[in-house]
Amino acid sequence: MLRKLLAKAVARALVLALAAGLAAPAAAATTSAPLEHQPWSFSGPFGMYDQGQLQRGFKVYTEVCSQCHSIQYIHFHNLGDPGGPFWSPKYPNSNDNPYVKAIASSWPRQVTEINADTGDPSHRKPTSADVLVPPFPNDAAARASNGGALPPDMSLLAAAREGGPDYIYAILNGFRPTPAGIKNAPPGKYYNVAFPGDLTSYWTGAADAVPTGGFISMPPPLTDCKVTFDDGTPCKLQQEARDVSAFLQWASDPKMNERKQTGIAVMIYLLIFSAILYASYRQIWRNVAH
Amino acid sequence: MDAHSHSHYEPNTAFERWLDARLPIVRFGKDLLDFPTPKNLNYWWTFGGILAFCLAVQIVTGIVLAMHYNASGTGAFDSIQHIMRDVNYGWLIRYIHANGASMFFVAVYIHIFRGIYYGSYKAPRELLWLIGAVIYLTMMATAFFGYVLPWGQMSFWGAKVITSIFGAIPVIGPAIVSWLVGSFTVDAPTLNRFFSLHYLLPFVIAGLVALHIWALHVPGNSNPTGVNVKDKSDTVPFHPYYTVKDGFAVSVFMLMFAIFVFFMPEALGHVDNNIAANPLATPAHIVPEWYLLPYYAILRAIPDKLTGVIALAAAIGCLFALPWLDRSRVRSMRYRPQARLYFFIFIAACLILGYCGAHEPDQQIIPGLAAFNIGDSSINSMAWLSRIAGLYYFAWFLLINPLLGLRETPLPVPESISTPVLSHPAAAPAGAAAAPEKKG
Amino acid sequence: MADSVAGASADPHDTPDSGRRNFIHIAAITAAAGGVAAIAWPFIDQMNPAADTMALSSIEYDVSKVPLGQQVTVLFRKQPLFVRHRTPAEIAKAVADDHAQLRDPATDASRVKPGKSEWLILIGVCTHLGCTPLFGQGDWGGWFCPCHGSQYDTSGRIRKGPAPKNLVVPDYKFTGATTIKVG
Numbered sequence: 055m056l057r058k059l060l061a062k063a064v065a066r067a068l069v070l071a072l073a074a075g076l077a078a079p080a081a082a083a084t085t086s087a088p089l090e091h092q093p094w095s096f097s098g099p100f101g102m103y104d105q106g107q108l109q110r111g112f113k114v115y116t117e118v119c120s121q122c123h124s125i126q127y128i129h130f131h132n133l134g135d136p137g138g139p140f141w142s143p144k145y146p147n148s149n150d151n152p153y154v155k156a157i158a159s160s161w162p163r164q165v166t167e168i169n170a171d172t173g174d175p176s177h178r179k180p181t182s183a184d185v186l187v188p189p190f191p192n193d194a195a196a197r198a199s200n201g202g203a204l205p206p207d208m209s210l211l212a213a214a215r216e217g218g219p220d221y222i223y224a225i226l227n228g229f230r231p232t233p234a235g236i237k238n239a240p241p242g243k244y245y246n247v248a249f250p251g252d253l254t255s256y257w258t259g260a261a262d263a264v265p266t267g268g269f270i271s272m273p274p275p276l277t278d279c280k281v282t283f284d285d286g287t288p289c290k291l292q293q294e295a296r297d298v299s300a301f302l303q304w305a306s307d308p309k310m311n312e313r314k315q316t317g318i319a320v321m322i323y324l325l326i327f328s329a330i331l332y333a334s335y336r337q338i339w340r341n342v343a344h
Numbered sequence: 345m346d347a348h349s350h351s352h353y354e355p356n357t358a359f360e361r362w363l364d365a366r367l368p369i370v371r372f373g374k375d376l377l378d379f380p381t382p383k384n385l386n387y388w389w390t391f392g393g394i395l396a397f398c399l400a401v402q403i404v405t406g407i408v409l410a411m412h413y414n415a416s417g418t419g420a421f422d423s424i425q426h427i428m429r430d431v432n433y434g435w436l437i438r439y440i441h442a443n444g445a446s447m448f449f450v451a452v453y454i455h456i457f458r459g460i461y462y463g464s465y466k467a468p469r470e471l472l473w474l475i476g477a478v479i480y481l482t483m484m485a486t487a488f489f490g491y492v493l494p495w496g497q498m499s500f501w502g503a504k505v506i507t508s509i510f511g512a513i514p515v516i517g518p519a520i521v522s523w524l525v526g527s528f529t530v531d532a533p534t535l536n537r538f539f540s541l542h543y544l545l546p547f548v549i550a551g552l553v554a555l556h557i558w559a560l561h562v563p564g565n566s567n568p569t570g571v572n573v574k575d576k577s578d579t580v581p582f583h584p585y586y587t588v589k590d591g592f593a594v595s596v597f598m599l600m601f602a603i604f605v606f607f608m609p610e611a612l613g614h615v616d617n618n619i620a621a622n623p624l625a626t627p628a629h630i631v632p633e634w635y636l637l638p639y640y641a642i643l644r645a646i647p648d649k650l651t652g653v654i655a656l657a658a659a660i661g662c663l664f665a666l667p668w669l670d671r672s673r674v675r676s677m678r679y680r681p682q683a684r685l686y687f688f689i690f691i692a693a694c695l696i697l698g699y700c701g702a703h704e705p706d707q708q709i710i711p712g713l714a715a716f717n718i719g720d721s722s723i724n725s726m727a728w729l730s731r732i733a734g735l736y737y738f739a740w741f742l743l744i745n746p747l748l749g750l751r752e753t754p755l756p757v758p759e760s761i762s763t764p765v766l767s768h769p770a771a772a773p774a775g776a777a778a779a780p781e782k783k784g
Numbered sequence: 785m786a787d788s789v790a791g792a793s794a795d796p797h798d799t800p801d802s803g804r805r806n807f808i809h810i811a812a813i814t815a816a817a818g819g820v821a822a823i824a825w826p827f828i829d830q831m832n833p834a835a836d837t838m839a840l841s842s843i844e845y846d847v848s849k850v851p852l853g854q855q856v857t858v859l860f861r862k863q864p865l866f867v868r869h870r871t872p873a874e875i876a877k878a879v880a881d882d883h884a885q886l887r888d889p890a891t892d893a894s895r896v897k898p899g900k901s902e903w904l905i906l907i908g909v910c911t912h913l914g915c916t917p918l919f920g921q922g923d924w925g926g927w928f929c930p931c932h933g934s935q936y937d938t939s940g941r942i943r944k945g946p947a948p949k950n951l952v953v954p955d956y957k958f959t960g961a962t963t964i965k966v967g
Contacts, residue, residue, distance in 0.1 A: 084628070099607045127425045131839045149839055183839040209425070213610065214618035306618070309428070309435045316436070317606025323822075324599045327815045331592040334812040338584050343762075343770040344383045408827055412834075430834035433826035591816075 085266040086250040089217045089224060094300060099318070102311045103304050106285060108139035111301025114281050114294050119208065122200060122272075124188030127209035128305055130158040131182040137311035138304065149182045163187040201242050203271035212299070213306040219299040224248035226295035228267065229274040235259035243269035351375050380579035381586055382567035384761050388462075389565070390593030391455040393586075397594050398448040399553065403546050405441040413493065415539040417532030420495035421620040439609040445487050446612045447601050449635035452480060460666070461687060463675030464566045470667040472559040477663045479552045482545055484636065489542035491633055495535060496617030501630045503530045503538070509643070512650040529623070569758050570675025578761040629704060637701030638694050641730040642737070644705055647720060655734070662741035669741055671749025679755040683748050690740045693733040700730035842967035844959065847903055855919045857908060860954070860966055864908035864916050866927075867964075870938060874925065875901055878939035888950045892939040895953050905956050905964065906940045912947035927951070 095104040112133070115125070133140045134148025145151040164177040165184055180187055190196040197204050212218040228248035232239055236256045239245070251268015276298075279289040287293060304310075353371045355361045364371055412431050414423035427434035456476070459465055465473035488506060492499045507524050511517040526533030564573060573579055580586075604611065612634060616627045632640050642659050646652040662669075677684040705727035715724035722728070833841075843860050850856045850869040858865045870878075878892040896904060910917050915931035922928035923944065924937035934945030941950040956966040 127429060129836070129839060131835075132429070135835075147838075149842060181844075183836070210618045214615050216615055313435065313439075313606055313609070317602060320602050320606060321599065323819060324595060324602060327812075327819060328592065328595040328599065330808065330812045330815050331588065331595050334808045335588045335592050337808050338588050341770050342383055342580055342585070404827070408830055411831065426834065426836065430836040432829040432832055432834065434830060434834070436826055437830060588812075591812075 084250045084252050084268075085264070086268065087224065087228065087247040087266050089220050089248075092220050092223055092296065092299075094219060094303070096300070096303065096310060099314060102314070103137055103300065105139060105141065106287075107297050107300045108304050110281075110283050110285070110287060110293075111297035111299070111304075112139045113283065114276075114298040115208070115301055117281050118275050118294075119298065120186070121189055122196070122205040123208045124190070124196075124205075125186050125208045125305060126188065127207075128186050129182070130154055130161075130180060130184060130186065132308060133157060134182075135308060137308060139301070151182075154182050158182050158184065161187055163189070166191065201271070205272070208302055208305060210306045212303040218306075219303040221248065222299040222302055223295050225270070226276055226299070227292060230267075233265045236265070240269055243271055244273055246270045352378060377581065377583035377587070379561060379564075379582040380573070380576065381565055381582045382573055382578055382761055383580045383585070384567050384569065385565065385586070385589075386568050387589075387593060388454070388458040388568075390590050391451050391458065393590030394451045394594055394597050395448070395455060396553065397597070398444060398451055399546065399549060401444050402441060402448060403550070405437050405444060406543070406546065408437050409441055410543060413539070415493070415536050417495065417535055417621075420493065420535060424494045436605070439605045443601065443604040443609060443612065445490060446604070446633070446635065447597070448483065449487070451597070452483060453635075456480065456663075457691065461677045461684075462566060462568055463570050463670070463672070463677070465667045466670065466672075466675050467667070468563045469560075469566065472556065472563075473667055474664060475552055475556045475559055477660075479549055479556060480663070481660060482549050482552065486542060486545040486549065487633065487635065489538040489545070492535065492538045493542060494617060495621045497619045497621055497625075497627050498614045498617040498630070500530060500621035500623065501627055502632055503534060505630055506632075507534070509653050509656075512653045514650070531623075566675065567761060568676060568678060569761060570679070571758055571761060574760045574762075631702055634698065634702070637699075638697035638737075639701075641697040641701035641726075642734045644701075645727065645730040645734045659734075659737065662738065666741065666745070669745045671746055672752070672754070673749075674754040674757055676757075679757050680748075680752060681755065682752045686740060686744050686748065689736065693736040693740070696733040697730060697737065700726045700733065705730070842965060844963060844965045846963050848962040852902075860907070865954070865966065866904070866906045866908040866919070866940075866951075868904040868906070868919075870902050870904055872902075874938040877925070878937060878941075881937060881939075881941075887942050887948065890939075890941060890950055895939055895941075895950075897958060900958060903964075904938075904940060905954065905966065907952040907954055909952070910934055910947055911942065911949040911951065912945070917951070 094101065095107065096102055115123075131148045131151075131154055132138060134145060134151035134154040135141060138148075140151060140153040140157075141148070142151060142153075148154055158180045161180050163180075165180050165187055166175050166177055168174070169176040190199060193204055206214075212222060215221045217224070225246060225248045228246040230245055230247055232245045235258045236245070236253065237258050239256060245267060246269070247265075247267035249268040249270040253268065254264050257264045276291050276294050278291050280291075281294055282289050283293075351371055351374075353364075353374045355364045355370070360370060363369070409427065412423060412427045412434065414420055424438070427438050429435075431437075459473065459476070488502075492503045503525075507521055507530060510524060511521045513520060522528075524534075525531065526537060564579075567573075614631065631637070639656055639659060643652045643656045646655050672680060672683065674680055677687060703726045705725065706721060707726050708722070708724050709726065709729055710724055713724050715722050717723070718728065720727075841861060843858065843865075845858055845867060847867055847869070850867050852869050853871045853874075855866050855868040858867060875892070882891045882893075893901070908916050910929040910931065912929065912932055912934050915929050917927035917929040917934070917936060919927060922935035924935060926936040926938045926940060926943075928935050929945065929947070932946050934947035935943050936947075936951055937943050939950075940953070942948070954966050956964050959965045
């Protein structure tokens, strides 16, 4: 039994060691400020999304981020799904959820379709089946409106960056005035301590004091009370950043609540099942000297 | 099918006799279940059953995923999101399949290392070992094709790096690459054919596993002592003794599997694969999945591209040659303390190679420590660490194994499986166990 | 006795306390069967229509857009839906035939909502082999299916031709004075 546990522990350690080795940043000259771990309601094996936070974060996305960023894998009805910002047990089918319908019909942009009779583009209000209508019809238009830089789609942003919501929070809080020793900073970009970059070529100060961070194409999007919260939460920049980071984490992993709850049930079942099987094994082998 | 025993199945009913005369499938099944298995197998022997379980899980989840997957360049990434967000329990099936691949490789590495430690590859089981090596190779190909399918940044750029390896072949290399990818570079045609091959190869693996088990059943299982089975008292029937033990082992394995699937499903992946493939934007660091990292390190350790490719092939080829490189007459390293020491260093070298594969060659091992250069890289760099570990890897196969067989003094090997006094005496009043001895 | 010395007794049913012994094996097999059943459900359910398909499972429509005597065809669950604004003459003809010789007997009132009999909502799929019938044609002024000649009256009932059933009335309700929710 002990050897079995040892074998399992070795296997687990092997896998985790390699995963840790994989996760370690491999940058030589690129630097960014060390990532701080924020307290999130969804951290850990029992963590779940906080619906109030998701609603506030959605408001920040709608009023600020959605001016430039699409979120192409989120449909309006996803907002009313279990674990989502507007889930309500009264509306198990989120297409009936009144908040979802209201958000869809009051969305600032309309869906473009081809008129079946004339062949010309026509517009209609989005329904719960539609994707949250993006600010730009395609990537080229997005680049043209943003000085050649493409604001990334936000559906998977938290999953596509090391640190996920911690990283997004750090970026939103990481804008600083350009340090004094930086000369010939690239035009149209903004200094951010959390954005990976190499400032050696712009730095005129001591060689061992190159500032960490880099130049990001996005201007600082948030200020205190850029968005006011309906539940009375103080609208400081840190709060807005925290809430929108949580919302984006939900957007990239909407099934997390269900996944963890199922996981707890599966682990309990497997622990009991393993115990029963071990007892059965010992019973069968009782008569054998081995 | 087995050289040592014959079938004991007696058909009872008229239907059973009718079937047995035409297609003795019940006989075949009962012979498998009754197969005489050494009674002293330890838990390292459960990984064969665990691997069969993993193969079944991958095939079932894979076929289900293929119902929803779209193998086109424009639709693949979207179809993965469709599976994760819209398909009922799609997230669960996808995470089982993705993490199942990693679990499959954890189990296969333990299974291979067990075979090496206990000398299971030695005569008369060389062919069993060779079939196993072919299964391992096919697993790596399957996993490589499968990782390309989500068509994320790592999928695309990993495919680019690995297919370009074939370009190193002199004269015909570029033509082979063009033939493999079906376009000027890795593109939609590549994705489509990788999907077809990814669906095909697991069934090839299943066939190879059938051959593997057949090749096992001819001599029968080896055992931790490495001593041959002398008579029936050394064995127990596979069912129920090892069906229940394998069942328990699979259940514990599933606990580890479940931790990844439900609580850290993306830990073994790479964040860049959540970005859709972009042929114009190369990721900062291209890395394969963790189970291919040691070979990646060996490939990059050698500055010349063609020699690196040859080293990669040789690293896998050494596995095939092992039964003939090891000259020892003693099978199990339980009785070969020197061999055991060198083997543990070998395992450490493999882990170090994996660690190096995850990092850039010019990254410092000890950050901030300035050191001198040998050749093109600092001695304090991943490149040199992978060269040293790679050197030991080849030395272990090609030098240490042959020499050990000639030079070492093994411990005395027990006469039979039953004579060493066993740590689990029978509960029945048998008096066979005198003083329980600790297993090595 | 050779078998108890080395313990290679092939039959686990040798010992006396078989009741207690068998219980644990039965428990193990039962737990395994339960686990298999629990894991089987997701693999079966994944073939059911996915969430994005189900999001299109109901639509809302403002029927005031349909002029009198006309029909608008809308896409509902990937199939045509006829929204017909009937004239009083068409309604009268339909009601008059309520007790005629009908292959699939149904009163006109059972096929519309009370007080809203000018709105006829039908799935636009011929019940014969699935073609889309043409509006306003045929001897009864309802629909005519060009594929095999089925003719429907102004209540969508089959009157002539090979179709076995009337055009299907979907599950719908009026959510406002002129808005309907179908499905």
